[in-house]
Amino acid sequence: MSKSTTAQQRRDADFVGIMEGLEQAVAHAEGKPEGAAVRVHAPVAVDVAAIRKAQKLSQEGFAMAYGLSIATIRDWEQHRREPDTGSRLFLKVIQREPDAVRRALAEA
Incomplete structure (x- = not known):
């Protein structure tokens, strides 16, 4: 397998991961909990x-x-x-x- 093929496969895998993340984010924003769990981030500080x-x-x-x-x-x-x-x-x-x-x- 050539280096360019491996690099292309990594880019393709990265693209798929990004798209899955975006789809999960949209589902979460729309209140659809069917997707994978969404990571919650605690605020750094609260007043x-x-x-x-x-x-x-x-x-x-x-x-x-x-x-x-x-x-x-x-x-x-x-x-x-x-x-x-x-x-x-x-x-x-x-x-x-x-x-x-x-x-x-x-x-x-």
């Missing part, structure tokens, strides 16, 4: 105070509503600690769908 204030909650109210420690909320807001990956994802869901999170936690 905990802004998320809380948008819901018009005190630190204590926010902590109680979402099963978090008030000390943790204070530490995050005062940047003594940063939320870990799971917490950043949870906070992002709270930011986008607070009612859904509250319903899910009420059923727990």
Whole structure:
């Protein structure tokens, strides 16, 4: 097999992979979960105070509503600690769908 054939096969395989990724992205955007799993990326940082204030909650109210420690909320807001990956994802869901999170936690 020549070098040009191998290079062409790699390009063809790369193209197929890119197209599959694009098709999965479109399916995901359209709400069709039938495709392969889509990788979720956690935000690098979240503004905990802004998320809380948008819901018009005190630190204590926010902590109680979402099963978090008030000390943790204070530490995050005062940047003594940063939320870990799971917490950043949870906070992002709270930011986008607070009612859904509250319903899910009420059923727990």
